[in-house]
Amino acid sequence: MLLCLLFLWLPRVEKWRNMFQIGTLPTPSFPPSHSYYSKMWLLALSVPVLPGILIIVLSQYYHRANVRALCRRALGWALRLARGGSVCVKSTHAYVFSHCTHGNAQSVLEAFDGYDETHPSLCLGPQRGQVLDEVLRRVGPRCVLELGMHCGYSSIRMLRLLPPAGRLLTVEMDSSTAELGEELILVAGFKDSQFLVLACSSAEAIPALRPHLAPAHGDSSAEAIPALRPHLAPAHGDSSAEAIPALRPHLAPAHGDSVAFDLVLMDHDPQRYLPDLLAMEKERLLSPSGCHVLLVNRGQCGPALSDLMKYFNAWTENYSIVSEHRFMTEVFYHEDSCHARL
The missing domain is CATH 3.40.50.150 (Vaccinia Virus protein VP39)
Structure with missing residues (x-):
C-alpha cells in the first residue's frame, strides 16, 4: 500500500515542480530542490517497511488459515487473561456437556479443546x-x-x-x-x-x-473355565467337576x-x-x-x-x-x- 502511494505521489510532485518553473504559480518559499529531497525521503521510508507489507499481503492471500489461527490464539490468550487464572471445573463440565456429541469420544475431546482456547483449564x-x-x-x-x-x-x-x-x-x-x-x-x-x-x-x-x-x-478365569468342558470326555464328567476348581492357579x-x-x-x-x-x-x-x-x-x-x-x-x-x-x-x-x- 505504501509503495502504491509512493508511485502516485511522485508524478504529482514532478507536475508541481514544472508548474513552478514556468511561472504558472507563485514561486514557493522553499528551495527548488525540495521535491528531490521529498522523493528521497519517501523512498528511504518505504524500503524498510516494504518487506513487512509483502509479508502481510502474502499472509492474507496464501496463509489466511494460519493468520486466523494466530488471531484466535491471541484472542483466547486475552480472554483467559481477562478471566483470571482460576480454573472452574463446573464451567468446564457445562461447556463440554453442551457442546459435544454424546456418545462420541472425539467430539468430547474437541469440546474440551474448544473450551481450553478461551478459558483457564487443567486439560x-x-x-x-x-x-x-x-x-x-x-x-x-x-x-x-x-x-x-x-x-x-x-x-x-x-x-x-x-x-x-x-x-x-x-x-x-x-x-x-x-x-x-x-x-x-x-x-x-x-x-x-x-x-x-x-x-x-x-x-x-x-x-x-x-x-x-x-x-x-x-x-x-470364569470365562475360560466353561470353555474347557467341551474338551472333556463325557465319561469323565464327574471327575471334571473336581478338576476344574484346581485349574484356577494355572490360568x-x-x-x-x-x-x-x-x-x-x-x-x-x-x-x-x-x-x-x-x-x-x-x-x-x-x-x-x-x-x-x-x-x-x-x-x-x-x-x-x-x-x-x-x-x-x-x-x-x-x-x-x-x-x-x-x-x-x-x-x-x-x-x-x-x-x-x-
Missing part, C-alpha cells in the same frame, strides 16, 4: 494429548493408572485407545471433580466396566488398588501381570510423584515385565522432577528414560533388584 490439551496418544499406540497397555483426573480429558483420551479388555483406574482427590469427570467419561460413550474412578488422595488410593484389580483376574499369568499396571500417568501434585512411585513399587503395582510411567510437567515441577531424575539415575537397573519433552517425560520401569532394596 492436557492437543499438544500433550498427541504425545500421550503416541505412547498408548506404541505400548498397547491393558491396565492403566491415572493419578490426577482433571475433569476426564486424559481419561477419555486413553480409554479410546485401550483394547476391548483394557481397563483404566483413575484417582482424583477432589470428589466434585471426580463426579463431574466420571459423568463426562460416560457421556463420551464408555461403560462402567471399562474404568473406575476413586475419589481420594493418591496416598490413600495406592495401598488399596489391588482389590480393584483382582476382579479382572477372576473374570478372565493366572506368570508374575502376576494381570494385577499390575502397564502404564501410569502422573498428573497430580508433583511433590507426590516420587513418594507415590515408591509406594507403587512397594505394593508391586508396576508390571514386572515393564511399565511406562508418564510424568506431566506443567511448569511448576522443577524441584520434584529433579529429585525424580536423581532417583532414576541412582537405579538405572530399574528405570530408563525413554523420551523427554518440555511438558512430559516418559520413563520405563522393569523389575530387577528393586524389591530387595524395599
Whole structure:
C-alpha cells in the first residue's frame, strides 16, 4: 500500500515542480530542490517497511488459515487473561456437556479443546494429548493408572485407545471433580466396566488398588473355565467337576501381570510423584515385565522432577528414560533388584 502511494505521489510532485518553473504559480518559499529531497525521503521510508507489507499481503492471500489461527490464539490468550487464572471445573463440565456429541469420544475431546482456547483449564490439551496418544499406540497397555483426573480429558483420551479388555483406574482427590469427570467419561460413550474412578488422595488410593484389580483376574478365569468342558470326555464328567476348581492357579499369568499396571500417568501434585512411585513399587503395582510411567510437567515441577531424575539415575537397573519433552517425560520401569532394596 505504501509503495502504491509512493508511485502516485511522485508524478504529482514532478507536475508541481514544472508548474513552478514556468511561472504558472507563485514561486514557493522553499528551495527548488525540495521535491528531490521529498522523493528521497519517501523512498528511504518505504524500503524498510516494504518487506513487512509483502509479508502481510502474502499472509492474507496464501496463509489466511494460519493468520486466523494466530488471531484466535491471541484472542483466547486475552480472554483467559481477562478471566483470571482460576480454573472452574463446573464451567468446564457445562461447556463440554453442551457442546459435544454424546456418545462420541472425539467430539468430547474437541469440546474440551474448544473450551481450553478461551478459558483457564487443567486439560492436557492437543499438544500433550498427541504425545500421550503416541505412547498408548506404541505400548498397547491393558491396565492403566491415572493419578490426577482433571475433569476426564486424559481419561477419555486413553480409554479410546485401550483394547476391548483394557481397563483404566483413575484417582482424583477432589470428589466434585471426580463426579463431574466420571459423568463426562460416560457421556463420551464408555461403560462402567471399562474404568473406575476413586475419589481420594493418591496416598490413600495406592495401598488399596489391588482389590480393584483382582476382579479382572477372576473374570478372565470364569470365562475360560466353561470353555474347557467341551474338551472333556463325557465319561469323565464327574471327575471334571473336581478338576476344574484346581485349574484356577494355572490360568493366572506368570508374575502376576494381570494385577499390575502397564502404564501410569502422573498428573497430580508433583511433590507426590516420587513418594507415590515408591509406594507403587512397594505394593508391586508396576508390571514386572515393564511399565511406562508418564510424568506431566506443567511448569511448576522443577524441584520434584529433579529429585525424580536423581532417583532414576541412582537405579538405572530399574528405570530408563525413554523420551523427554518440555511438558512430559516418559520413563520405563522393569523389575530387577528393586524389591530387595524395599
